Amino acid sequence: MSSKRKTPLENPSLEGHHCTVDLRLEKLGMVPFFQALSNEQLRQVNKKFTANHYARGETIYRQGDSATILRVVVAGNVKLVAHTMEGEGVLLAMLQPGDFFGNPTADSKDVYNETAETQTDACILSIRLSDFREIMNGYSSVAMRVLDITTERLNESRQRIRHLSTLPVTKRIAHVLVTLGNKFGEKHPHGLLIQLPLSRKDLADMAGTSSATASRVMSRFQNDNLITSGRQWVAIKNKPELLRISAED
Amino acid sequence: MSSKRKTPLENPSLEGHHCTVDLRLEKLGMVPFFQALSNEQLRQVNKKFTANHYARGETIYRQGDSATILRVVVAGNVKLVAHTMEGEGVLLAMLQPGDFFGNPTADSKDVYNETAETQTDACILSIRLSDFREIMNGYSSVAMRVLDITTERLNESRQRIRHLSTLPVTKRIAHVLVTLGNKFGEKHPHGLLIQLPLSRKDLADMAGTSSATASRVMSRFQNDNLITSGRQWVAIKNKPELLRISAED
DNA sequence: CGGGAGCTTGACTGTCATCAAGGTGGGTGG
DNA sequence: CCACCCACCTTGATGACAGTCAAGCTCCCG
Numbered sequence: 067m068s069s070k071r072k073t074p075l076e077n078p079s080l081e082g083h084h085c086t087v088d089l090r091l092e093k094l095g096m097v098p099f100f101q102a103l104s105n106e107q108l109r110q111v112n113k114k115f116t117a118n119h120y121a122r123g124e125t126i127y128r129q130g131d132s133a134t135i136l137r138v139v140v141a142g143n144v145k146l147v148a149h150t151m152e153g154e155g156v157l158l159a160m161l162q163p164g165d166f167f168g169n170p171t172a173d174s175k176d177v178y179n180e181t182a183e184t185q186t187d188a189c190i191l192s193i194r195l196s197d198f199r200e201i202m203n204g205y206s207s208v209a210m211r212v213l214d215i216t217t218e219r220l221n222e223s224r225q226r227i228r229h230l231s232t233l234p235v236t237k238r239i240a241h242v243l244v245t246l247g248n249k250f251g252e253k254h255p256h257g258l259l260i261q262l263p264l265s266r267k268d269l270a271d272m273a274g275t276s277s278a279t280a281s282r283v284m285s286r287f288q289n290d291n292l293i294t295s296g297r298q299w300v301a302i303k304n305k306p307e308l309l310r311i312s313a314e315d
Numbered sequence: 316m317s318s319k320r321k322t323p324l325e326n327p328s329l330e331g332h333h334c335t336v337d338l339r340l341e342k343l344g345m346v347p348f349f350q351a352l353s354n355e356q357l358r359q360v361n362k363k364f365t366a367n368h369y370a371r372g373e374t375i376y377r378q379g380d381s382a383t384i385l386r387v388v389v390a391g392n393v394k395l396v397a398h399t400m401e402g403e404g405v406l407l408a409m410l411q412p413g414d415f416f417g418n419p420t421a422d423s424k425d426v427y428n429e430t431a432e433t434q435t436d437a438c439i440l441s442i443r444l445s446d447f448r449e450i451m452n453g454y455s456s457v458a459m460r461v462l463d464i465t466t467e468r469l470n471e472s473r474q475r476i477r478h479l480s481t482l483p484v485t486k487r488i489a490h491v492l493v494t495l496g497n498k499f500g501e502k503h504p505h506g507l508l509i510q511l512p513l514s515r516k517d518l519a520d521m522a523g524t525s526s527a528t529a530s531r532v533m534s535r536f537q538n539d540n541l542i543t544s545g546r547q548w549v550a551i552k553n554k555p556e557l558l559r560i561s562a563e564d
Numbered sequence: 565c566g567g568g569a570g571c572t573t574g575a576c577t578g579t580c581a582t583c584a585a586g587g588t589g590g591g592t593g594g
Numbered sequence: 595c596c597a598c599c600c601a602c603c604t605t606g607a608t609g610a611c612a613g614t615c616a617a618g619c620t621c622c623c624g
Contacts, residue, residue: 223473275612527580
């Protein structure tokens with residue numbers, strides 16, 4: 067009942083020919099680890115990349131595939147999922163334009179440890195790992211930024227381990243919501259809208275719980291007027307309180 | 316009853332003056348990310364480091380301390396622990412000689428996200444972060460190896476997230492034992508002995524459970540003749556079976 | 565407008581945390 | 595060197611949190 071209206075998400079489709087040569091150069095310059103490069107250097111680097119467009123829900127690579135390519139999100143969102151043999155999934159990361167994925171290091175016989183799937187239509191740049199390593203060797207600023215980002219991700223990962231080990235489900239979900247709000251949130255009449263198709267299952271896979279339990283918790287948050295949400299979308303109405311919940315005691 | 320005998324661990328003490336200048340050079344060359352450096356380069360790098368000796372159980376730095384120093388384990392073992400406000404701990408990593416710790420990147424206002432504590436007597440080298448970044452800038456092979464190691468740790472972390480989200484306690488503990496066996500195991504009459512003082516609490520903090528539950532599981536493994544263990548030590552008698560348990564279904 | 569994917573909610577169950585009460589090994593001081 | 599004592603370990607009883615199963619609902623897409 068009540069506050070579920072039609073999806074307020076921006077139309078996530080129709081970026082069909084965004085992956086043009088012109089745009090690539092502009093976008094590459096926005097990628098964090100290329101920011102220190104000159105225009106000429108960027109042009110050189112750009113030659114090594116290939117652009118691809120993916121529809122929502124497509125699989126970019128699968129857990130176990132040979133890992134020879136590094137990718138960068140130019141437009142859209144990508145999720146990294148680890149699967150167990152029984153098919154349960156764990157959502158490892160939700161990526162945004164500018165984020166890279168696929169091991170930046172990896173020797174010839176490494177494989178991906180996770181599956182990458184588009185969460186919206188997306189444009190992805192690819193580079194051969196050997197080429198990327200050459201770039202890192204040539205420009206230490208690039209290697210350094212990649213290291214910074216990887217370290218940052220390691221720290222996030224460890225925080226999540228801490229949460230899984232010590233926090234009850236409610237707090238974990240509150241924390242996931244706040245984090246997503248910070249990363250993907252946009253101002254909107256409903257509150258801070260998370261610009262991302264986000265099912266209860268996705269949320270559950272991020273918080274390490276079942277979709278049924280995630281649903282129950284979300285219902286409670288909705289009753290307490292902390293969020294508004296519907297099918298595949300969530301908006302945060304009271305972030306401070308969610309933060310308090312995720313950290314209290 | 317039965318198989319608990321006196322600790323079979325090698326005497327973990329008395330490395331008092333291992334931290335001599337002579338040894339430092341030799342040890343530095345063994346650190347993974349310095350292996351590509353020439354002797355002369357190593358000598359230069361060595362100047363930037365300071366050696367310190369710690370007794371078992373000492374705290375090297377605390378969660379929240381300002382992070383300005385990078386450290387390398389030369390001898391002994393160090394554990395990284397994240398604490399919640401209520402004082403519960405999560406064991407993030409158990410380090411051995413050659414491993415570095417403390418963020419390799421970190422700007423001036425970063426703080427440590429975990430506490431580092433010695434698990435045995437230990438010898439630790441320290442370097443100022445700014446100096447280390449200079450080294451990485453100068454020698455891209457060093458930056459690259461650090462990136463490799465960080466990526467490797469990120470992958471381990473993510474695997475652990477998967478385990479915490481999907482596996483029951485028994486399998487998680489089986490997996491922790493196998494991993495520790497691979498990293499710290501030494502051949503011994505009892506089986507593959509984990510060369511490390513390792514309490515049930517430590518094990519529990521690695522597997523994300525309580526020490527009581529860890530104890531119960533260990534008792535069961537002992538009955539099934541998969542391990543031998545006593546106060547603060549564990550030896551693996553049947554690794555294949557433990558592996559099977561950690562991965563089955 | 566019909567079908568199906570996604571969401572909600574209830575009832576039941578099982579795993580595991582918690583609390584608590586003994587054992588036991590080994591480090592320490594006399 | 596021995597005895598003591600404490601930290602560590604074991605094991606039981608109890609209960610709660612959250613997973614599973616299942617049924618019905620609703621929004622959306624075609």
